[in-house]
Amino acid sequence: MNKTDLVNLIHKKQSFLCVGLDTDINLIPKHLLKHADPVFEFNKAIIDATHDLAIGYKPNLAFYESMGLKGWESLEKTMKYLEQFKDSIFTIADAKRGDIGNTSKMYAKTFFEQLNFDSVTVAPYMGEDSVTPFLEYKNKWVILLGLTSNKGSSDFQFLETGEGKLYEQVIKKAQQWASPEQLMFVIGATHPEEFKNIRALAPDYFFLVPGVGAQGGDMEKICQNGMNSECGLIINSARQIIYASKGEDFAEAARANALAVQSEMTKYLTALSA
Amino acid sequence: MNKTDLVNLIHKKQSFLCVGLDTDINLIPKHLLKHADPVFEFNKAIIDATHDLAIGYKPNLAFYESMGLKGWESLEKTMKYLEQFKDSIFTIADAKRGDIGNTSKMYAKTFFEQLNFDSVTVAPYMGEDSVTPFLEYKNKWVILLGLTSNKGSSDFQFLETGEGKLYEQVIKKAQQWASPEQLMFVIGATHPEEFKNIRALAPDYFFLVPGVGAQGGDMEKICQNGMNSECGLIINSARQIIYASKGEDFAEAARANALAVQSEMTKYLTALSA
Numbered sequence: 079m080n081k082t083d084l085v086n087l088i089h090k091k092q093s094f095l096c097v098g099l100d101t102d103i104n105l106i107p108k109h110l111l112k113h114a115d116p117v118f119e120f121n122k123a124i125i126d127a128t129h130d131l132a133i134g135y136k137p138n139l140a141f142y143e144s145m146g147l148k149g150w151e152s153l154e155k156t157m158k159y160l161e162q163f164k165d166s167i168f169t170i171a172d173a174k175r176g177d178i179g180n181t182s183k184m185y186a187k188t189f190f191e192q193l194n195f196d197s198v199t200v201a202p203y204m205g206e207d208s209v210t211p212f213l214e215y216k217n218k219w220v221i222l223l224g225l226t227s228n229k230g231s232s233d234f235q236f237l238e239t240g241e242g243k244l245y246e247q248v249i250k251k252a253q254q255w256a257s258p259e260q261l262m263f264v265i266g267a268t269h270p271e272e273f274k275n276i277r278a279l280a281p282d283y284f285f286l287v288p289g290v291g292a293q294g295g296d297m298e299k300i301c302q303n304g305m306n307s308e309c310g311l312i313i314n315s316a317r318q319i320i321y322a323s324k325g326e327d328f329a330e331a332a333r334a335n336a337l338a339v340q341s342e343m344t345k346y347l348t349a350l351s352a
Numbered sequence: 353m354n355k356t357d358l359v360n361l362i363h364k365k366q367s368f369l370c371v372g373l374d375t376d377i378n379l380i381p382k383h384l385l386k387h388a389d390p391v392f393e394f395n396k397a398i399i400d401a402t403h404d405l406a407i408g409y410k411p412n413l414a415f416y417e418s419m420g421l422k423g424w425e426s427l428e429k430t431m432k433y434l435e436q437f438k439d440s441i442f443t444i445a446d447a448k449r450g451d452i453g454n455t456s457k458m459y460a461k462t463f464f465e466q467l468n469f470d471s472v473t474v475a476p477y478m479g480e481d482s483v484t485p486f487l488e489y490k491n492k493w494v495i496l497l498g499l500t501s502n503k504g505s506s507d508f509q510f511l512e513t514g515e516g517k518l519y520e521q522v523i524k525k526a527q528q529w530a531s532p533e534q535l536m537f538v539i540g541a542t543h544p545e546e547f548k549n550i551r552a553l554a555p556d557y558f559f560l561v562p563g564v565g566a567q568g569g570d571m572e573k574i575c576q577n578g579m580n581s582e583c584g585l586i587i588n589s590a591r592q593i594i595y596a597s598k599g600e601d602f603a604e605a606a607r608a609n610a611l612a613v614q615s616e617m618t619k620y621l622t623a624l625s626a
Contacts, residue, residue: 100455140451140458146466150424176475177414177448178502181374184414192420201450201475203497205504223477228452230479233525237518239511244518251507 079168079196080217081259084284085308087133087166089351092344094309095336096134096170097124098288098316099156100141105321107328117145117152120328122159124320127329131340134168135160136286136314157193168312169195170221170286176201176208183211190215197221199264199286202248206255213256220261224249224276227266227289249279258282265304267313270296273303277310284310291318297339301346309347315339353442353470354491355533358558359582361407361440363625366618368583369610370408370444371398372562372590373430374415379595381602391419391426394602396433398594401603405610408442409434410560410588431467442586443469444495444560450475450482457485464489471495473538473560476522480529487530494535498523498550501540501563523553532556539578541587544570547577551584559585564613565592571613575620583621589613 079087088094101117110116125135137156142149160167171189175198176182182200189198190212197219200209212220225235225245235245242250249263258280265276267289276285285304290297290313297313304311319339323331353361362368375391384390399409411430416423434441445463449472450456456474463472464486471493474483486494499509499519509519516524523537532554539550541563550559559578564571564587571587578585593613597605 102458138451138455138458140449140455140462144458144461144466146462147421147424147428150421154421172451174451174475174478175414175448177412177446178500181412181414184376184412184418187418188414188420192418201448201477203475203477203508204448204500204502205507205509207502207504209504226452226478228478228481230481230483233479234477234518234522235479237511237513237521239513239518244508244511244513247511248508 083165084133084168087168088309089347091130091133092347093131093133093340094311094313094343094347095132095339096136096168096286096312096314097128097132097319097336098172098314099124099135099137099320100316101320102141103145107324107326109326115152115155117142117149118155121152121156123329124332125159127333128319128336129163129167131333131336132167134170134312136170136172138316139171139173154193157195161194169197171195171198174199174201174223176204178204179207179211182208186212186215190218197262199223202252209252209255213260218260220256221286222248222252222261222263224263224265225269225272226264227268231266231269246279249276253280253283258284262286262312264288267296267300270299270303273300277304277306281306284312286312286314288314291315297342305346305350307350309350313343357439358407358442361442362583363621365404365407366621367405367407367614368585368587368617369406369613370410370442370560370586370588371402371406371593371610372446372588373398373409373411373594374590375594376415377419381598381600383600389426389429391416391423392429395426395430397603398606399433401607402593402610403437403441405607405614406441408444408586410444410446412590413445413447428467431469435468443471445469445472448473448475448497450478452478453481453485456482460486460489464492471536473497476526483526483529487534492534494530495560496522496526496535496537498537498539499543499546500538501542505540505543520553523550527554527557532558536560536586538562541570541574544573544577547574551578551580555580557584560588561585562588565589571616579620579624581624583624587617
């Protein structure tokens with residue numbers, strides 16, 4: 079999916095919500111456990127209930143890998159199921175990969191060829207040649223860690239480097255590697271006060287924003303400080319939506335929570351075009 | 353495996369060689385392709401031919417994931433095969449993972465429970481809570497990226513932070529999180545001149561050193577500058593050993609190259625105890 083299509087999708091659906099598929103077999107409703115592949119059944123129900131309200135899904139690779147072969151199979155089935163929505167859903171492999179060139183090339187193959195994701199999250203520590211192999215795929219995206227939502231973001235990302243903080247250096251330097259047509263940044267919702275500064279550093283790039291919901295980020299402030307004229311934000315919510323209910327009504331409850339978020343997003347998108 | 357066992361192993365085998373299992377189905381000898389699982393057959397033959405000369409194996413996750421389900425199966429079979437050597441071989445999941453706490457916990461489960469590795473490589477960008485979930489497993493190790501072997505290591509790792517370069521800060525700070533009994537650092541062989549300084553920063557920690565061989569690192573200089581009284585180094589070689597020959601003699605050729613490296617290592621270990 080290219081940037082024009084993504085922007086059109088956001089305005090058509092009046093949503094910039096991405097649903098995080100952090101599917102944990104220990105947290106899904108018990109009645110699903112009778113199925114051969116409970117994780118896939120759960121994802122399928124969540125997708126069926128929310129695909130008109132969300133513009134993307136973000137499976138978190140760790141949750142699938144922790145189940146070994148069975149987990150990888152659930153992920154493959156989820157991605158196959160999402161193919162029917164390929165023009166209306168943007169898919170994100172939340173994998174935080176990054177390695178030397180010949181290895182990043184293999185990860186690119188994994189996520190863009192094997193699993194057919196639109197994008198993958200990448201860690202910046204190893205620099206340019208750990209990122210560029212992902213950029214060789216047309217209409218596929220790198221979503222580079224900029225400023226993350228967790229407590230540990232303060233350990234290194236805020237270090238002063240002489241030319242700004244480390245995360246600012248990452249955001250500046252990476253723009254030399256890729257245009258806003260192929261690169262986004264992860265900017266955690268738990269730092270709403272930083273969004274104005276980050277938007278100024280990267281005016282035309284999309285930001286993937288995790289940490290709204292369970293991690294406590296403030297959506298209104300993020301939208302005020304972080305939107306650009308195209309929207310420029312994809313806000314991810316996982317636990318707040320997929321685990322809205324632990325009962326048989328989990329999919330309806332997920333839809334209700336997704337609808338509440340999407341309705342709020344409509345306000346911000348309307349203000350944007352006003 | 354704990355540190356005492358690892359050190360004993362190194363002195364007993366007179367080796368600190370780790371063989372990188374970066375197994376690429378397009379690069380292995382053609383005659384293996386008739387097997388149901390050529391990647392596993394290749395790994396098995398390499399292990400059989402080198403396990404007395406090496407103290408560890410390091411499967412590179414990207415190579416397995418790029419083959420999807422089949423690749424994951426080859427990896428599981430390789431790890432099961434290595435179980436017979438559990439007291440004489442240290443296993444490293446070269447995965448470069450790292451995410452928010454609840455997600456790193458899932459990766460720890462993947463590598464330490466599902467696949468039963470002794471250690472996993474972790475990227476430092478997300479800070480302490482992305483690392484600590486891996487430390488909850490007794491006798492399992494985090495191998496944190498310090499200074500990597502690739503060209504892109506110059507993009508961020510050498511940034512001056514006011515208290516030394518970024519990679520120095522990573523090495524200093526991470527020592528507050530874990531002792532040398534559970535933490536090692538990745539230090540690329542392509543920076544032999546930095547080893548003296550890094551050894552001074554972390555006197556008692558093991559370093560995993562990739563980049564000898566195909567990437568051009570200089571083993572003699574690294575040993576001179578980087579060893580400590582226990583050895584303190586695990587040197588990884590992948591392509592130079594596993595692809596020593598593309599013919600039916602690939603395992604013998606791998607053994608010959610591993611033997612050459614191990615013989616050189618014996619010299620450095622002898623000098624150490626002299």
